[in-house]
Each structure stands twice: as structure tokens, then as C-alpha cells.
Amino acid sequence: MELKWTDTLDIAIELDExxxxxxxxxxxxxxxxxxxxxxxxxxxxxxxxNEKILEAIQMTWIEEKD
Incomplete structure (x- = not known):
């Protein structure tokens, strides 16, 4: 799977793993x-x-953790 900065959910899942x-x-x-x-x-x-993209990834990752 190819990931781009806009793939926040997929990135959050991959980071959590x-x-x-x-x-x-x-x-x-x-x-x-x-x-x-x-x-x-x-x-x-x-x-x-940028900060907005990183914050979106962080918030999605937090939601995935819960």
C-alpha cells in the first residue's frame, strides 16, 4: 500500500502497529x-x-487507540 500525507487513518493504523x-x-x-x-x-x-497534517495524524492515532 502506498501512503501519502493525506492518508491519516491508514498512517495512524500503521503507526499503532x-x-x-x-x-x-x-x-x-x-x-x-x-x-x-x-x-x-x-x-x-x-x-x-506541516503542523496541521501531523496534528490530524496524531488525533486519528489517539482515536484508534481508544
């Missing part, structure tokens, strides 16, 4: 950005990310 012990509520955006770009299947420009 890759980092099951992490509470996404307390993650730094710098770490989140790095983890997203390191996901297998991530194929987007790392520079296209």
Missing part, C-alpha cells in the same frame, strides 16, 4: 514526522508535511 507502546497524545511532532516517513509504503515528499 509499529509503535504499540507509545501514547500518541504525548508524541513530539518531530518524532511523528520521522516515524511516518519511515513507514513501509510511505511514498510522499517529506517536505509536504
Amino acid at each position: 509499529a509503535h504499540p507502546d507509545v501514547d500518541p497524545q504525548y508524541i513530539r511532532f518531530t518524532d511523528l514526522h520521522r516515524w511516518v516517513t519511515e513507514l513501509e509504503g510511505f511514498n510522499d515528499d517529506p517536505e509536504r508535511s
Whole structure:
């Protein structure tokens, strides 16, 4: 599966599987950005990310955890 920054749900699921012990509520955006770009299947420009996109991914990940 090819992931883009706009695939927030798929990214959140992949992050939860890759980092099951992490509470996404307390993650730094710098770490989140790095983890997203390191996901297998991530194929987007790392520079296209911004705070709004990272926040959307974080909020989706928090919802998936619950």
C-alpha cells in the first residue's frame, strides 16, 4: 500500500502497529514526522508535511487507540 500525507487513518493504523507502546497524545511532532516517513509504503515528499497534517495524524492515532 502506498501512503501519502493525506492518508491519516491508514498512517495512524500503521503507526499503532509499529509503535504499540507509545501514547500518541504525548508524541513530539518531530518524532511523528520521522516515524511516518519511515513507514513501509510511505511514498510522499517529506517536505509536504506541516503542523496541521501531523496534528490530524496524531488525533486519528489517539482515536484508534481508544
